[in-house]
Amino acid sequence: MxxxxxxxxxxxxxxxxxxxxxxxxxxxxxxxxxxxxxxxxCKSVFNIIVILLLQSLVLIAAPSIDAGKASFKNNCASCHNKNMKDNLTGPALAGVEARWSAFPKTDLYSWIRNSQGLIAKGHPRAVELYNTNNKLVMTAFPAISDEEIESILLYIDCTAKGTCGPKDVAGAPGAANANASKGSGxxxxxxxxxxxxxxxxxxxxxxxxxxxxxxxxxxxxxxxxxxxxxxxxxxxxxxxxxxxxxxxxxxxxx
Incomplete structure (x- = not known):
């Protein structure tokens, strides 16, 4: 009882x-x-919590310019110019996505992750880049994820365009709104x-x-x-x- x-x-x-x-x-x-x-x-509450947790993990893992900046510094800056427009040991990276636009995005991911593997398969763009750059061997990054690569590409693009950092002149139209949007995001x-x-x-x-x-x-x-x-x-x-x-x-x- x-x-x-x-x-x-x-x-x-x-x-x-x-x-x-x-x-x-x-x-x-x-x-x-x-x-x-x-x-x-309490399945209804449990399901809501699981959904929210999954959404938060997606948000955390989503590509971002800040993450791309850190990844570029750790993996790419030793060979590629940080202004993205001038050659260093490796070629300038500005416009890299446009130069690979004739191929699937996954091919660019494969190139960044393991260029020699793509060259060995006879990929036309990979072979062309290899020969154009005096057959310099690009460092392989087998553990890098697609999200990390996408973040690096975002950082390359905004750096080349000069839209990454808060470089707008104080009081310029849209400067405050752009910075606020970036911070809130x-x-x-x-x-x-x-x-x-x-x-x-x-x-x-x-x-x-x-x-x-x-x-x-x-x-x-x-x-x-x-x-x-x-x-x-x-x-x-x-x-x-x-x-x-x-x-x-x-x-x-x-």
């Missing part, structure tokens, strides 16, 4: 319905279900991650309070009160976590 009463009170909360929980449990279920069982009993994924962490923190806190309340009821504490949603949001630990995340994202990252 106590067991059924506790479960009915405990899992008719605000994160999943009582019917959702009951459908996932059998009569032989232990009093203290695993966290995985609890997650799966680069920080968007961080705010997304913050939102996801906040949702997870609330959800996990709900699990902890549910289990603590269940334990108190079983141990005979009939005066035990299950904290409501507002109690969780206004908990000092949760408020501290929110403040630290806000300080990192808004103050430190700016």
């Amino acid at each position: 106590i067991r059924n009463k506790v479960l009915k009170f405990n899992y008719s909360g605000y994160f999943c319905t009582e019917s959702e929980y009951k459908n996932s449990q059998s009569n032989e279920t232990n009093l203290y279900p695993s966290i995985f069982q609890y997650f799966m009993s 680069s920080n968007f994924w961080m705010y997304m991650v913050f939102a996801i962490l906040a949702i997870l923190a609330i959800f996990l806190w709900n699990i902890i309070t549910d289990l603590n309340h269940t334990r108190n009821m079983v141990e005979g504490d009939t005066d035990s009160i299950r904290p409501n949603f507002w109690n969780i949001l206004t908990n000092k630990s949760v408020i501290t976590l929110y403040y630290l995340d806000w300080y990192y994202l808004v103050v430190i990252q700016q």
Whole structure:
């Protein structure tokens, strides 16, 4: 009797319905279900969290000029001129995508990743570049991803056009808006991650309070009160976590 009463009170909360929980449990279920069982009993919330996490990973992995700048510095700057317009040990990189436009983009990726491999296959553009540049062997980067290459290409393009950095004269038309747009775009994924962490923190806190309340009821504490949603949001630990995340994202990252 106590067991059924506790479960009915405990899992008719605000994160999943009582019917959702009951459908996932059998009569032989232990009093203290695993966290995985609890997650799966709240499928709607669980699915939302998974979708948000996947979206944040896509945003983090998406090509960007800033990532391209770092990759260029680490992998390309020793051989290619940083202004992209003049030759160094290697040729100038400005317009590289246009010069490969007659071929699939994946061919350019393969060239950057392993030029000798593409030359060995007899690729016409690869062979032409190899012969034009005195058969200099380009360093291979077998571990570099397509996203990293795309970021480098973005950086090459904007550097060649002079649109990468905040070089606009103060007060020039559109300068402030361009810089603001760039800043907001680069920080968007961080705010997304913050939102996801906040949702997870609330959800996990709900699990902890549910289990603590269940334990108190079983141990005979009939005066035990299950904290409501507002109690969780206004908990000092949760408020501290929110403040630290806000300080990192808004103050430190700016």
